[in-house]
Amino acid sequence: MGKIIAIANQKGGVGKTTTSINLAASIAAIGRRVLIVDIDPQGNTTSGMGINKADVQSCIYDVLINDVEGEQATISTAVEGLDLIPATIQLAGAEIELSQAISRELRLKKALVSMKPKYDYIFIDCPPSLGIITLNALTAAESVLIPIQCEFYALEGLSQLLNTVRLVQKHLNKSLEIEGVLLTMFDRRTNLSVQVMEEVKKYFQERVYQTVIPRNIRLSEAPSHGEPIIVYDPRSRGAKCYQNLAEEVVMDNE
Numbered sequence: 358m359g360k361i362i363a364i365a366n367q368k369g370g371v372g373k374t375t376t377s378i379n380l381a382a383s384i385a386a387i388g389r390r391v392l393i394v395d396i397d398p399q400g401n402t403t404s405g406m407g408i409n410k411a412d413v414q415s416c417i418y419d420v421l422i423n424d425v426e427g428e429q430a431t432i433s434t435a436v437e438g439l440d441l442i443p444a445t446i447q448l449a450g451a452e453i454e455l456s457q458a459i460s461r462e463l464r465l466k467k468a469l470v471s472m473k474p475k476y477d478y479i480f481i482d483c484p485p486s487l488g489i490i491t492l493n494a495l496t497a498a499e500s501v502l503i504p505i506q507c508e509f510y511a512l513e514g515l516s517q518l519l520n521t522v523r524l525v526q527k528h529l530n531k532s533l534e535i536e537g538v539l540l541t542m543f544d545r546r547t548n549l550s551v552q553v554m555e556e557v558k559k560y561f562q563e564r565v566y567q568t569v570i571p572r573n574i575r576l577s578e579a580p581s582h583g584e585p586i587i588v589y590d591p592r593s594r595g596a597k598c599y600q601n602l603a604e605e606v607v608m609d610n611e
């Protein structure tokens with residue numbers, strides 16, 4: 358049965374999409390069946406996997422709003438064992454449309470029920486907000502993986518995210534857990550990165566992954582080639598680190 362993990366932080370640009378693509382691809386590369394669900398209207402995970410949004414027939418919007426089956430919106434990617442439910446800009450309207458819908462927080466959960474047996478891991482790439490779309494992800498998920506960028510104000514807004522997690526646990530999904538906290542864009546030459554790491558470890562303790570993702574130019578180039586880092590540059594530090602993270606996540610769960 359696939360474990361559903363939401364990758365969430367309402368702060369923008371902290372590495373949610375980079376982690377969704379590269380963690381999912383690295384887990385698929387060690388022989389697990391993996392699905393990524395892109396629920397960010399920017400659709401960066403979709404384009405970062407080499408999918409041309411203009412060619413997408415059905416996307417996550419159709420699943421959430423038009424009752425299209427998850428299977429029907431699923432496409433296979435160039436990485437063996439890795440499938441994707443894409444997002445297009447159409448999703449930008451869903452926040453308002455869902456606000457009037459019945460069981461509006463449960464749409465994604467319902468859609469993923471029939472998908473779970475087909476996968477070992479299902480990752481949901483969340484948008485940078487705590488609106489109804491992210492609530493759908495936190496309600497569908499068994500756990501939430503939180504990427505934190507090693508920068509000034511890194512911890513700002515985290516209490517809001519943790520508060521939302523607590524509210525979801527109380528009202529919508531009592532078994533939601535913190536899967537882990539991932540430090541991203543770490544630059545060992547700066548004191549700031551080291552300070553942020555210490556702060557985050559003090560706060561989240563053993564829930565912080567041992568693997569830390571460095572700032573790595575190859576990771577930022579890969580999406581424009583539509584490839585995960587293990588395909589674009591398998592020898593890069595970024596690739597090695599996401600492979601290590603994949604092993605850590607699999608070890609925690611199997």
Ligand SMILES: Nc1ncnc2c1ncn2[C@@H]1O[C@H](COP(=O)(O)OP(=O)(O)OP(=O)(O)O)[C@@H](O)[C@H]1O
Binds near residue numbers: 371372
């Ligand atoms: N480890 C890294 N090294 C270098 N660049 C990175 C790294 N991680 C992410 N980036 C770059 O930083 C930018 C933001 O990353 P990303 O899109 O993954 O963040 P996000 O949290 O998904 O953003 P949003 O909140 O807009 O959805 C992108 O240009 C990405 O290529």
